[in-house]
Amino acid sequence: MKEQIKGDETVSLTSYINETEQNSFIGRETEINAFLDFLQDDSPHRIFHIHGTGGIGKTYLLNEFSRYAANQDFLLLKIDANDDFFYSPQTFLEHLQLLFDAHNLSTHELKLGTFQNLLKSIEEHKIIIALDSYEKVSRLDRWIREVFIRHLPTHTRIIIAGKHQLNGEWKASPGWRRLIKEYKITEFNFEETNTYLNQMKTDVDKQSKLIWEFTQGHPLTLSLITLFEDRHETKNVFDSITKNSPDILEELIDRLLEEVNDNRELIDILEVAALFHTFNHESLAVIMDKTISSSLFNDLISLSFIKSTATGWCMHELVKDSIKIVLQKKHPDKTKRIQHKMIEYYFNRTLSTKSIYDIGQFFYHLENEAIQTAFFYRNSDDNLYLEELDNYNVEDLQQFLDEKRTNISQNKVTFFNRSSKQALYHYVSEEHNKIEMELITIDYLEKMGHQSFKLLKNNKGETLGISIIVPINERTLPHLAKEPVSRAYFRQLTEEEWNQFAVPETQHAGWFIRCLDFSDKADAASRSFMLNNLFPLLFTSSKIIISTPLPFYLDLVQSFGFTEVKGATHYDYGRDCPSPSYLLDLTGPKISNYLKQFMKQPADNNRVDKFSNQCGLTNKESEIVKLILDHQSNKEIANQLFVAEVTVKKHVTRIYKKTQVKNRSQLIKQIMEIT
Structure with missing residues (x-):
């Protein structure tokens, strides 16, 4: 850096920093192109509004806007609401005047902070006034809108950057709405994240996917990761993340929670x-x-x-x-x-x-790590929906299957769990996908019926995946007993079990989860959305069957309490690929018992519940007793229950009275004597 600066003594340090930041700026092409349109004389907008969560890169984007503005002969003056001068209109105007003086823009004898005189200077220049961290100026919002901006020359542009959308009169007034061009700033996509990492490091190609999963492309988090790696001088970026993630996230929270x-x-x-x-x-x-x-x-x-x-x-x-x-x-x-x-x-x-x-x-x-990671992977379902198959969209299904057959390859999907710092992998071999495409055909659709198929689509109407869940009844049962994958289970049924499944076609006695498939080989969000939409099956009071050789799905079905069916393993995916069949029997009113098996309470909690019933304790009193068993003080209990310490003392007094004890030791002794 010293050599570069010495090479041209006429280049100031500020110019060097600006050039470095410009060369390292990543993404935001849509926002930049919209900003350039905003600067044109024929633009109907006078206010450019960007908003997004803390650490998303709004301030860096403003700096990039400043460089583009300069190329269009505009001067961008940035005012940050984090500074003290946003206290009153007078201090705001005084600071703006100082910015004018610093750029030698004042051509009149001005009284510092005089609005009318300030407007005279603004009229003579192509000015953009950028208000950063706008969420912190609530006390001045009305004055800025109704006094300051209203009286600016029409050629002056305003940028408002903050964590929140503009609301209230900004949205209620048709006039203000027409003047505002709004953009929500989002995280980097994978390609942008990879570009950023390659700028910072030389060998991250094998780790960039995991780093993107961990950070979700959040610019501040990416910056903190490289900072922590520099501190620890490790060559493996992801190892540094997993080792230091609590410290990284704690520092991130300190910055993001400033608005609290x-x-x-x-x-x-x-x-x-x-x-x-x-x-x-x-x-x-x-x-x-x-x-x-x-x-x-x-x-x-x-x-x-x-x-x-x-x-x-x-x-x-x-x-x-x-x-x-x-x-x-x-x-x-x-x-x-x-x-x-x-x-x-x-x-x-x-x-x-x-x-x-x-x-x-x-x-x-x-x-449960497998369930939480796979079924609830990000809140990414806003633009996805499942579409029932009917005559009008059968062509969409055929096109999806044709494209899959022409692009057969292996799949590897990564679900990253930030809490456990572990990645959950879903790997499907090319051979498995090839066999699956030979088995899933339009002929299979005709046998199982339209009701077995659903298409996963996004808000553009694009088909991203298919779901095949076959209702079991007298129509589908013979086909299930003949078709590969399902036949291993249905052929081993007893006559009584067969008859239980052979209900009229308008009904169902169970469901066979046949296939979930996707166009994008690495799309974790679509898979998670599809998995989450399996929950309705748990309310159908029927049997749910699945047969798969894939470890990812085997882990999930076992997490949900499915049991392996003996004698129903098959080799339809290859002689070296055993595929067990699993059953979850929810026939009758079994949902309560089914869910209870997942609610394992510690022995002490069971004792407290029994003790509370015997002594007539309230739910709050019972909760306090459990904390007393953990040897927590009244102050610690108050902190856990979000109440005042004096409130806990009152509860403890009532507990002693109901249980006829004089102190904590006697209370604990009584509870521990319960078998």
Whole structure:
């Protein structure tokens, strides 16, 4: 660097830094092209609004805009709301005047901070005023919109950058809406991430996919990873990530949670919200066992890394996992207790609502690594949907199968679990895919019926995958007993079992999960979406059968409690490829018993439950007794239950009275004597 600078003494350090940043800038082509259009005289827009979560690269993008603006003879003046001068209109104008003076733009004798005189200087130049970190200027928002921007010359451009979308009058007024061009800044895709890594390192090709999975292409996280690697001087970037991920994520959280502003009450509910897959006001209040005001909940869902979903709200995956890892590290017992409450909550909701969402959340909170990683891989289902097969879209199925047959190769899909720092791999050999394409044909469709097939599509109408789940009845049963893969199970049925499956064609006695296939050989998000859509089968009060040689699916079916069927292993995928058959029997009212098998409680918890029933303790009192068994002080219990210490003392007094003991030792002794 010193040699480069010395080579041309006329080049300032600022110019060198700008040139280096420009050469290392990655991606954002769409935003840059839109910005260049925004600078044109015929552009209908006067305000360019970019927003995105913390660490997404908004400030770096503003710097890049500044360089492009200079090429168009515009001067970009950036004002950062993190600085003190955003306190009042006067301090704002004073700072803007100082920026003008620094660029020798003031051509009038000005009284510092005088708005009318400042406008005279603005009129004479092609100026872009960029307001960064705009979420921090709520006190000046109305003045900036109704006074400052309204009186600017028409050739002056404004950029507003922040963590949130502009709302209120910005959106309510048709006039303001027409003036604003808005872009949400998102994470880097895989190619952009790979480019960034290659700029920083020389040998990451074999690790870049895993690094992208870990960071989700989040620019700040990528930067922290390279920083930690430099500190530890390791040649293996991913080894550095897995070793240092708690420290990386803890530093990330410190930066991303700046918008929480040390609000202890908000931090408490934020920590619990991070343990949910998705949450709402009710679920948070139940798990925390406290009333959460509407204003506090609105503060939570207004954070830049919280987004609305069809079932409530969810947290940005990277932020959620970061908070969760830090919480597990600092408060492992508290985290486990909250997670167990969530399991109980969704168990009870599933039994009462029979909701597909609730049973999915039940399995998510079991903390089974295979299920959580494969079935809930990112919140990436916004643009995906399953389409029933009918006459109008059979051609889409045929085209999908034809393309698969002409591009047969091996598949390797990576699901990365940030909490466990482990990758879950789904490998399918080229030979397996070749055999599968020979077996799955339009002839198979005619035998099993349209109702067995669904197409996975995105919001562009493109077919990304197929799902084949055959309903078992008198029409499909003979075909299932003859077709490869399924015949091993159905041929070994007794006459009684066969008759149980042979229900009328309009009904079903079970389901045979035949195939899930995808156009993209490495698309983890589509596979996760398809897997998640298998949950409705658990409410069908029937038998579910699957036969596969693939270790990825074998691990999953065993995690869901499927049992291997003896005598139903086949070699339809090759003589060196045994494929066992698995059965999950949910006939009759068995869903409650089925779910209970996953809710294993420690022996002490069982004792406390029995003891609480005997003594008539409330749920809150029972929870406090469990914490007393863990030898936690009243202060520690208060922290875990999000209540005041004096409240815990009152509960403990009532517990002593109901159980007729005088102190903790006597209470613990009574509980431990229960068999």
